[in-house]
Amino acid sequence: MIEVQGLQKRFSSGRGRTARHVLAADGVGFVAADACITGLLGPNGAGKTTTLRIVAGMIPPDAGRVLVDGIDVAREPQRALGRMGVLSDSRGLYPRLTAQENIVYYGRLQGMARPAAHQRAQALAQVLDMVPLLDRRTEGFSQGERMKTALARALVHDPPNIILDEPTNGLDVLATRALRETLRRLRDDEGKCIVFSTHIMQEVQRLCDHVVLVSHGRAVARGTVAELMAQTGGSDFEDTFVQLAFTDEERAP
Numbered sequence: 001m002i003e004v005q006g007l008q009k010r011f012s013s014g015r016g017r018t019a020r021h022v023l024a025a026d027g028v029g030f031v032a033a034d035a036c037i038t039g040l041l042g043p044n045g046a047g048k049t050t051t052l053r054i055v056a057g058m059i060p061p062d063a064g065r066v067l068v069d070g071i072d073v074a075r076e077p078q079r080a081l082g083r084m085g086v087l088s089d090s091r092g093l094y095p096r097l098t099a100q101e102n103i104v105y106y107g108r109l110q111g112m113a114r115p116a117a118h119q120r121a122q123a124l125a126q127v128l129d130m131v132p133l134l135d136r137r138t139e140g141f142s143q144g145e146r147m148k149t150a151l152a153r154a155l156v157h158d159p160p161n162i163i164l165d166e167p168t169n170g171l172d173v174l175a176t177r178a179l180r181e182t183l184r185r186l187r188d189d190e191g192k193c194i195v196f197s198t199h200i201m202q203e204v205q206r207l208c209d210h211v212v213l214v215s216h217g218r219a220v221a222r223g224t225v226a227e228l229m230a231q232t233g234g235s236d237f238e239d240t241f242v243q244l245a246f247t248d249e250e251r252a253p
């Protein structure tokens with residue numbers, strides 16, 4: 001379970017009169033339960049990636065906190081990270097290592113013995129339909145191949161919580177379907193807590209049990225797709241999204 005409480009994060013660039021500030025997270029908070037797929041849905045620049053990077057301990061918040069299975073990420077980052085698998089926006093694979101070496105290396109960093117990490121890499125490759133990739137260097141991998149490798153790496157230590165930033169970015173329709181199926185299986189068979197970010201409404205409708213609408217660094221609405229639509233009295237999720245996530249000025253043509 002992941003609890004995100006009142007996160008604030010301001011980015012600054014320049015100095016003096018030329019200084020510019022962006023409030024990327026402005027009090028965002030939500031709870032992501034176990035055996036549940038939670039989607040952070042929001043427009044471009046809403047603060048989804050910033051929020052997930054803070055959750056994953058990659059950047060510190062200015063205020064607020066994140067608890068992963070009750071462990072404070074800022075206070076005990078190693079323990080918290082051990083309970084999280086993170087697929088970040090950059091994917092960040094080592095190009096000179098094979099897919100298998102990338103996965104095993106990360107498993108070793110998480111304290112796994114080499115044989116166990118190898119076994120797990122093989123098992124994940126079966127699940128993610130990437131066995132032929134295992135012995136290839138990741139240099140030159142396609143988007144889908146990179147995503148699968150990064151996902152296997154994120155899951156190698158069998159974490160109870162899985163964080164995915166825009167996981168379907170650059171995937172074709174079959175790879176997207178396969179990923180969705182994998183996430184459902186992880187939820188249903190293994191009770192994982194899964195949080196992912198997207199700005200694609202259809203993805204949320206197809207996959208999410210719980211939706212957190214993020215806008216201007218805040219969680220402006222939460223619930224199932226049906227609950228969110230009931231809030232606006234609409235029958236179309238796109239209309240609901242536009243009503244809840246954009247201001248009147250932003251909506252004006």
Ligand SMILES: Nc1ncnc2c1ncn2[C@@H]1O[C@H](COP(=O)(O)OP(=O)(O)OP(=O)(O)O)[C@@H](O)[C@H]1O
Pocket residue numbers: 011012022023024042043044045046047048049050051198199
């Ligand atoms: N390192 C940074 N330095 C300066 N500004 C940043 C930085 N990271 C994010 N921002 C700004 O913070 C705001 C939120 O960005 P973020 O990437 O979290 O949004 P997002 O919801 O993930 O957007 P998208 O859907 O477009 O990926 C944006 O205005 C962005 O330009």
